[in-house]
Amino acid sequence: MHLRRCGMKTFVLVTDAQPRMTLAVVRSLGQKGVNVLAAEKTRFAPALFSKYCKVGLVNPDPQKYPDEFMQWLIATLDKYPCEMCIPVDDATLDVIMKHRHKLERLTSFVLPPLEGYKVASDKGLSVLAAQQADILCPHTIIPDNLKELDVWIKNLEFPVIIKPRKSSGSRGIKYVEDKEYFKKAYLQVHKEYPFPIVQKYIQPVEKYGVCLLFNSASELRASFVQREVRHYPVNMGTSVVQESVYYPKLVEIGSKLMKSLKWTGIVELDFLVDQQGKAYFMEINPRFWGSLQMAVLAGVDFPWLLYRLAKEGDIEEVHTYKTGILCRWLLPGDILHLLTNKNRLSMNPSFLAGKKDNVYDDILSWDDPLPTLGFIMSCFRYLFDGQMWRFVLKGDHYEKHNNG
Template identity: 40%
Template sequence: MKAPALVTDALLRKSLAAVRSLGAKGIPVYAAESTRLTPAGFSKYCAGRLLSPHPVEQPADYAAWLLETAAKMPGLVLLPMDEASVGVTIAHRERLAVSASFLQPEAEPFRRAADKYETVLAARSLGMETPLTWLPGGEEELAAIASSEAFPLVIKPRHSSGSRGIRFVHNATELGTAYREAAAGGLPPMIQQYIPPGERLDAAMLLDAEGRVVASFVQREVRHYPADIGPSTVQESIAMPELAEQAAALLAKLGWRGVAEAEWMRDPRDGRLKLMEINPRYWNSLHLAIQSGVDFPYLHYRLALGERVTPITSYAIGQVTRNLLPGDLLRAISTGAWRGLDPPLFGKGGRPVEDDILSRRDPLAAAGFGLACARYALDARMWRKLFKR
C-alpha cells in the first residue's frame, strides 16, 4: 500500500494537477479545502475530500486540523500547495513530523523568500538584475525617492500574490499619499521602478533535503488576466537552462528546500531580464511542467518519503497549457480580443493545447469548478483565491 498524500488548497488548479499526478500512479490522494466544492475534490483521481479551516483566516485552527488529520492517517505525505498552508506546515514542522512526512524549507529561508524585498537583496548579492528598488526608512528617504527621476513607480506589498495590493504612482504627490496609506498599520511596502509589460519567464525548481536540484523547468507566459500584470492564463515550455541556473543559485543563497518558482520580466527598454520575485510554493500553471515531463508533485512526494530520485532537467519543449475557465475567458472579455490568438481561445489551432481544468479523462473536475463558482459567485474571498498566481 502506497503512503497516502494530502494536497491542500483544492480550489486551485495547481492542486488539481497534483491530485491527478499522484492519483494516476495509484497513490491515495486526498484534497483539502475550506469548502467541499473544488475541482481537485471532484477529480476521479481524488480518494477523498477533506474539509479544513481556512489557513489565512484561521491559522491556529488550520494547524490543529493538520495535526489531527496527520495523526489519523499513518504515513501521510503532506503537499501544502499555497503560501499560507506552507507557512503553517513550517511553523508546526516538529509536531507534524511525528505523524507525517514532508519536504519544506526551514522558517528563515521561507521568510526571506516570501519577502519580495529580501528576495531583491539576495538577487543583487549574486549580481542578478532587478528593478530599482527602495525600502524607505522614513520621510526623508521617501522624499529623496520622490525627488528622483525614476517615475512611474510601483508600491508593492512585500508579501502578496499576483498583482494584489500593487499601486502605481506617477509623481511625488501620488507617491507620498499612496505610500503612507499602504504603510499604515502593517509591514511597510517596498517601492520599485515601473517596468513596462514585457516577456515574462518563470523557472520552477525542486531541491532535496540536502539542497541539491532535483528538478528544474522553465516556461514562458503567453497570456495573462488582468492582461498586463495578472497571473498567466496560457503558458509554453521553453529551453533556457541559464535561467534555471540563476534560480538554483538564488535558492541556494537562501538555503532553500522543496518547491519554489522564480519569475523574471524582460524590460522592453533595454531588453534585459530582471528578477521580479520568488513564489515560495507551487505555482498555478503546474500542469504544464507535468505535461512536459517534469512531474514535480510525484518527485516531491518521493523526496518527502526519503527516496533518492534521478534529477530531471530536460523536458518536452513547446508544450502549451491554458486556463480557459475562468482566466483566459475573462481576459478575452476584458480586452475584446477573441480572434487571431495563438493559441486560439477555443480549439487547438496548429499545436496541441491542454487545459488546466477541462479534461475528457477527468470531466468531473470541471463540474467541481462550476459548482464552486455557482456557490461562491458573490464571495470575493473565494474568487480572489481562484486567481492566485
C-alpha cells in the same frame, strides 16, 4: 525527509484543493496509484471532485484561524495514516513552517529551512538576497517606516510599481506613473499590506517563470521554464496562458539564488526580460505555481518527483522536456482575458485553439471531468461575495494610477 512506512493503507495529504495547481498535484499522484487525501475550506473545490482524490475533507481557514487549522491538521494526521503532506498555498505553508518540528513527528515533508523560507516568502528580503548574489534586479526601495515618504518621492524615477512584500499573484500591486499619485497609492497598499516595496517599472518584452526542485543538500534535481503568453488583467496580471521553453541562463541564475538560501523542495522564480535582452529577477514563489499542469504535460512531473524525493531520499536529474507546449487557465482566467482584450480577434494562440494546436488546459479533462463541476459549484459559493467579484472581474489586484 523519508516517508513513514506503515503496514496499513496510507495517504498523501494535499492541502488547498481550490487552486488549479492542487488539482495537478492530485492527478499526478493519483494516476500513479498514490492514495490522495485532499482538503479545503469548502467542499466545493475542483480537486475534491477529482476521481484521483480518495478522501476529501474540510478544514478551518489557515489564514483567518491558524490555531484552529493547526489543531485540525494534527487531528487529521492522527486519524489518517499519511506518509507525506504537501502544503500548496501560502497561508497553509506559513502555518506548517511555523510548526514543522511538531508536525514532522506525524508525517513527512519536503521543505526548505525556515530562514530561507522567510527570505523567499518576502519580496523585499528576496530582492536583497538576489542583490547579494549579484543578480540583476530593478531598482528597489524597501521601506521600514513612513517618515521618509516625501524623501523617496523626490528620488524616485517614475513610473514605479508598488508591490506587497507578501502576497500571491498580482494582489495589491499598483502601477504609478508620476509623483502626484504616489503617496496616496502607497498608503492605500500599506493599509492592507504593511510597508510594501517600491520598484522602478521595467517595460517587459517577455516574462518567464523558472520552476525548480532541490534535494536536501540543495542540489538541483529538476528544472522547467515557462514563458507567459497571456494575462488577466491584460497588461499586468496573473498569466493565464503559458508556453514551455528552454532558457538555461535563467535556470542557472535561479539555481544560484536558491542555493544561497540552502533551499530544499519546490520553488518558482519570476523573471522579466527587457528590450535590451536583460533579465531581471522579480520574485520567488516558495511553493507550487498556478500553471503546474503544463510542466507535468511537458515531461517534468514535479509532484511525482517531489513524492519520490521524500520516499527515496534523492532522485535522478530531470532537465529535458517538450518545448512549445501551451497550457491555459480557461476557467475563468482566459475567458476574462478574452472579454477585456480589445485585440481579442488577433490573440495568439486563438481563444478557440485546442489540443490539435498543442494547447492544453489546467482544469478541463475528458479523463477526469468532474473538477470542472467543482469549479462551477465553487463559483456559486462566491455568488454573493461582492469583494470576490470585484477582485475577479475588475482586477482589483492590479491598479493603475496616472493623470489619464
